[in-house]
Amino acid sequence: MKVLITGGLGYIGSHTAVELSSKGHECFIVDNLINSNRDVFNRIEMLGKHPISLMMVDLLDQKALADVFRRFKFDAVIHFAGLKAVGESVKNPLLYYEHNLMSTLNLLKEMKKANVKKLVFSSSATVYGDLSTPPITEDAPTSIINPYGQTKLMVEEILTDLAQSDPEWSTALLRYFNPIGAHPSGLLGENPNGIPNNLMPYLTQVAKGKREYLSIFGNDYPTHDGTGVRDYIHVMDLAEGHVKALIYLENNTGAHTFNLGSGRGYSVLDLIKTFEEVNNVHIPYRIVDKRPGDIAVSYADSSKAERELGWRATRGLGEMCEDAWRWEKGLEKSVDKTME
Ligand code: NAD
Ligand code: UD1
Numbered sequence: 001m002k003v004l005i006t007g008g009l010g011y012i013g014s015h016t017a018v019e020l021s022s023k024g025h026e027c028f029i030v031d032n033l034i035n036s037n038r039d040v041f042n043r044i045e046m047l048g049k050h051p052i053s054l055m056m057v058d059l060l061d062q063k064a065l066a067d068v069f070r071r072f073k074f075d076a077v078i079h080f081a082g083l084k085a086v087g088e089s090v091k092n093p094l095l096y097y098e099h100n101l102m103s104t105l106n107l108l109k110e111m112k113k114a115n116v117k118k119l120v121f122s123s124s125a126t127v128y129g130d131l132s133t134p135p136i137t138e139d140a141p142t143s144i145i146n147p148y149g150q151t152k153l154m155v156e157e158i159l160t161d162l163a164q165s166d167p168e169w170s171t172a173l174l175r176y177f178n179p180i181g182a183h184p185s186g187l188l189g190e191n192p193n194g195i196p197n198n199l200m201p202y203l204t205q206v207a208k209g210k211r212e213y214l215s216i217f218g219n220d221y222p223t224h225d226g227t228g229v230r231d232y233i234h235v236m237d238l239a240e241g242h243v244k245a246l247i248y249l250e251n252n253t254g255a256h257t258f259n260l261g262s263g264r265g266y267s268v269l270d271l272i273k274t275f276e277e278v279n280n281v282h283i284p285y286r287i288v289d290k291r292p293g294d295i296a297v298s299y300a301d302s303s304k305a306e307r308e309l310g311w312r313a314t315r316g317l318g319e320m321c322e323d324a325w326r327w328e329k330g331l332e333k334s335v336d337k338t339m340e
Helices: 011-022 039-047 062-071 086-091 093-113 147-165 199-208 235-251 268-279 303-309 317-330
Strands: 002-006 026-031 053-056 076-079 118-124 170-176 178-180 214-217 232-234 254-260 285-288
Touching (some): 011 026, 062 093, 076 235, 086 093, 086 147, 093 147, 170 235, 199 317, 232 235, 268 317
Parallel strands (some): 002 026, 002 076, 170 254
């Protein structure tokens, strides 16, 4: 398949591009480098099996995007591009609504014009909010607590309307749980700008000595050790899920929602302990106040993805911790970000 990957130089997109290329698909990446680095492309090419095309295009630039669709005929699109920092979205909601919605609308308009009607969309478990008792199934009620999550749900709704309006559209709305880990080569991984918001990138920076200690946000949640429980999923498992979703769309029209998670919940302390054990490093931590908006427990019921896509997560927490640490240790000066 000829696949356009928006945001293909980012964390999840880069791993997915390698996986697609290794499975024989022809990949075309568009990215505006707002949260990535040109060097990632060389690494994707090194790890993939087929030549990959890169176009530095901003999805907000409709003309440039139209040009991409004029130059190439795609079979399907995987849409990763977007802004994803929850705190920033609360401070600057207009930026998030404009960026995430306009870029998606531009993309959908060009897809429609070019008669490309297969799309995999990066949604998030954040759309479930705190209304449901885990394990969370796709039909659980949604509840949005920040503008970032709202943009995810709005795009899901746009894609559902589109599929209802035209039976030729096939879309997969993939609700990721907590992606962590890195490519086992140590060449690709997550490299957030500034101070990491999420647990694993913060933890690896503490392990490396870039940060003094990890703050654990609360230890009196109703969980086995009081710290928050999440469903961590290896980014390579996630990448494989996208390939399976593309294959599914070849034979299934309509809009289809899938949870992609491991189905297991681990606490912050579980993660720290596993990381220390498998990597033989010490992680200093302090218990601090809860982070506003955090929920106690979240993990997926991913049986729909197993049943319909033939996908399930196979990599365990230890492997996620080993791969994340190999990546952090190997971060070269060229892609490493300066300390704040
Ligand atoms: P990322 O920031 O690493 O990757 C996004 C990529 O898109 C970056 O390379 C960025 O430069 C590019 N980009 C952003 N806006 C663009 C635009 N207008 N035009 C062209 N390129 C643009 O993020 P990620 O972690 O790989 O996440 C990918 C997608 O998955 C995002 O939509 C995110 O919201 C969603 N998601 C991520 C997580 C997570 O924990 N990482 C969880 C759930 C959902
Ligand atoms: C975050 C996003 C969410 C996104 C999800 C998927 C926020 C507020 N939410 O959720 O929108 O869908 O990632 O990747 O960013 N923790 C600490 N110390 C830290 C960082 C985190 O104790 O320094 C704890 C949190 O309280 C939580 C767990 O670690 O219990 C995981 O946190 P994080 O990695 O930020 O993910 P989520 O909060 O699940």
